[in-house]
Amino acid sequence: MPHWLSLMVDSFWPLLYAGVVFTVPLTLLSFAGGLLLGFAVALARLFGPSPLVKVARFYVWFIRGTPLLVQLFVIFYGLPNIGIVLDAFPAALIGFTLNVGAYTSEVIRAAIASVPRGQWEAAYSIGMSWTQAMRRTILPQATGLAVPPLSNSFISLIKDTSLAAALTVPEIFQAAQRIASVTYEPFILYSETALIYLFFSSVLSSAQTRLEARFGRHSSPLGAAG
Amino acid sequence: MPTSTAKTGAAIRLTGVTKHFAGSATAAVHPTDLAIEAGEIHGIIGFSGAGKSTLLRLVNLLERPDAGLVEVGDDELSALPPLALRAARRRIGMIFQQFNLLHNLSVAENVAFPLRIAGDSPASIKARVAECLDYVGLSAKAAAYPGQLSGGQKQRVAIARALAPNPGVLLADEPTSALDPRTTQSILDVLADINQRFGVTVLLVTHEMSVVRRLCHRVSVMDEGRIVEQIDLRTGFTAPRSELARWLFASGEASPAEATQPATVAAATSAPATAPANTSAAVPANAAARAIVVTPANAPFREVYHA
Ligand SMILES: Nc1ncnc2c1ncn2[C@@H]1O[C@H](COP(=O)(O)OP(=O)(O)O)[C@@H](O)[C@H]1O
Numbered sequence: 001m002p003h004w005l006s007l008m009v010d011s012f013w014p015l016l017y018a019g020v021v022f023t024v025p026l027t028l029l030s031f032a033g034g035l036l037l038g039f040a041v042a043l044a045r046l047f048g049p050s051p052l053v054k055v056a057r058f059y060v061w062f063i064r065g066t067p068l069l070v071q072l073f074v075i076f077y078g079l080p081n082i083g084i085v086l087d088a089f090p091a092a093l094i095g096f097t098l099n100v101g102a103y104t105s106e107v108i109r110a111a112i113a114s115v116p117r118g119q120w121e122a123a124y125s126i127g128m129s130w131t132q133a134m135r136r137t138i139l140p141q142a143t144g145l146a147v148p149p150l151s152n153s154f155i156s157l158i159k160d161t162s163l164a165a166a167l168t169v170p171e172i173f174q175a176a177q178r179i180a181s182v183t184y185e186p187f188i189l190y191s192e193t194a195l196i197y198l199f200f201s202s203v204l205s206s207a208q209t210r211l212e213a214r215f216g217r218h219s220s221p222l223g224a225a226g
Numbered sequence: 227m228p229t230s231t232a233k234t235g236a237a238i239r240l241t242g243v244t245k246h247f248a249g250s251a252t253a254a255v256h257p258t259d260l261a262i263e264a265g266e267i268h269g270i271i272g273f274s275g276a277g278k279s280t281l282l283r284l285v286n287l288l289e290r291p292d293a294g295l296v297e298v299g300d301d302e303l304s305a306l307p308p309l310a311l312r313a314a315r316r317r318i319g320m321i322f323q324q325f326n327l328l329h330n331l332s333v334a335e336n337v338a339f340p341l342r343i344a345g346d347s348p349a350s351i352k353a354r355v356a357e358c359l360d361y362v363g364l365s366a367k368a369a370a371y372p373g374q375l376s377g378g379q380k381q382r383v384a385i386a387r388a389l390a391p392n393p394g395v396l397l398a399d400e401p402t403s404a405l406d407p408r409t410t411q412s413i414l415d416v417l418a419d420i421n422q423r424f425g426v427t428v429l430l431v432t433h434e435m436s437v438v439r440r441l442c443h444r445v446s447v448m449d450e451g452r453i454v455e456q457i458d459l460r461t462g463f464t465a466p467r468s469e470l471a472r473w474l475f476a477s478g479e480a481s482p483a484e485a486t487q488p489a490t491v492a493a494a495t496s497a498p499a500t501a502p503a504n505t506s507a508a509v510p511a512n513a514a515a516r517a518i519v520v521t522p523a524n525a526p527f528r529e530v531y532h533a
């Protein structure tokens with residue numbers, strides 16, 4: 001076996017392990033948390049009282065206007081200065097969740113707002129409450145509109161988790177750096193790392209395609225004049 | 227289709243209702259009184275922006291009045307707490323220009339929805355949905371989705387959905403304005419039939435005089451947030467007094483030929499079979515009034531009220 005190939009094979013399992021144990025959980029957990037947060041922020045901005053709207057707007061403005069890496073550094077390296085010490089993984093999880101929450105709140109807000117006003121009126125006119133209208137007719141339609149952009153955010157997130165390496169989270173990229181620093185073969189290792197990210201994002205993209213097909217079925221905006 | 231019993235007295239009564247949208251210079255609806263008789267088909271006509279839709283939406287409180295009283299049947303809607311208001315809304319059907327079917331639901335699910343919200347049993351919902359879809363002639367489309375229907379079919383589904391809870395009152399906001407003339411006629415026929423057969427009171431917003439002529443018993447002419455005139459199309463005729471009403475009544479989507487067409491001819495083309503042939507007796511002689519013909523579509527009303 002040529003040297004480069006045995007190097008790749010040797011490092012394959014540690015990299016895959018880092019992906020399965022750190023990258024994937026970090027991605028899934030922060031995306032789930034970010035979605036919940038984004039949903040709450042979207043509702044606050046659309047329907048909340050004005051102070052809440054202001055807080056929500058500030059949050060989105062702040063997160064979208066600052067680099068993710070800087071946000072992660074503030075949380076992990078900065079907060080201990082004011083007495084809040086977090087382990088690397090929870091710090092990364094909080095950072096990614098806040099970041100995902102800001103971006104997805106904009107997507108969810110736009111999707112809910114783009115469900116035609118007539119759908120609310122029809123729902124109210126047949127005696128639904130706000131909650132019923134939201135759950136039974138507005139959200140199902142908004143979901144169809146939100147799934148494609150949300151799954152794009154999800155794919156971006158998988159790749160963005162490589163920034164957690166800078167917080168010492170032993171995810172894929174961190175593992176790669178560690179191996180590269182002892183083997184002195186950065187070209188081979190980082191190329192392999194790229195392939196491993198490619199593998200994870202491809203697997204998750206195909207899940208995305210299936211999700212879109214499922215939610216897009218009867219709620220395409222083209223069917224809107226109904 | 228079970229019949230709803232015809233009510234007595236005013237079916238809808240608005241007393242001094244006003245609506246001023248935040249940020250606009252004038253009120254959309256100035257203090258307005260309006261009483262709709264039970265069993266009546268009442269039109270609200272006026273130009274775009276006159277406040278017709280706002281007035282209609284005040285009836286089921288889709289729009290909250292700034293002041294005034296909204297009564298529908300025995301309920302004072304404007305005083306009801308949320309839960310009771312939602313229950314009251316189930317007794318008030320509503321249809322829209324853009325149909326507003328719930329896109330994520332099938333035709334049958336759309337019609338079933340008000341009944342499910344009301345907590346009816348699955349068996350009775352199923353029966354009622356079948357009955358209502360049969361009434362509007364769309365049983366075959368029960369499993370279709372709104373996106374797969376034509377405009378006329380969508381409006382029929384919307385009518386079936388509005389009728390499902392057996393409402394005493396139906397609100398219609400430009401229900402035919404997005405439809406071609408033939409489909410318009412078929413929808414107007416359905417509305418007339420609902421009124422005649424089930425005694426449902428209909429309050430209908432339109433900007434088309436032809437719709438008023440073909441369907442309404444009375445019409446309120448609205449301009450800049452006020453009802454400027456009310457005209458009764460049943461009792462022979464009172465000539466329109468306001469300039470707007472005169473203009474509306476004299477102008478015409480209706481050609482002179484159509485305007486003076488005897489009801490017997492119209493009956494042969496588009497009328498329900500029950501229309502008596504002598505309904506044109508009341509056509510008055512003056513020019514403005516010539517525009518109004520008691521069409522077969524509103525002829526059944528004469529039976530209800532004067533027989
Ligand atoms: N939700 C709303 N917010 C602000 N202004 C509104 C709203 N709905 C209607 N209006 C205004 O109120 C006036 C009457 O509107 P509307 O009742 O829709 O008229 P019409 O149905 O006769 O065309 C218009 O000037 C319109 O712009």
Ligand SMILES: [Mg+2]
Pocket residue numbers: 278279280
């Ligand atoms: Mg209108």
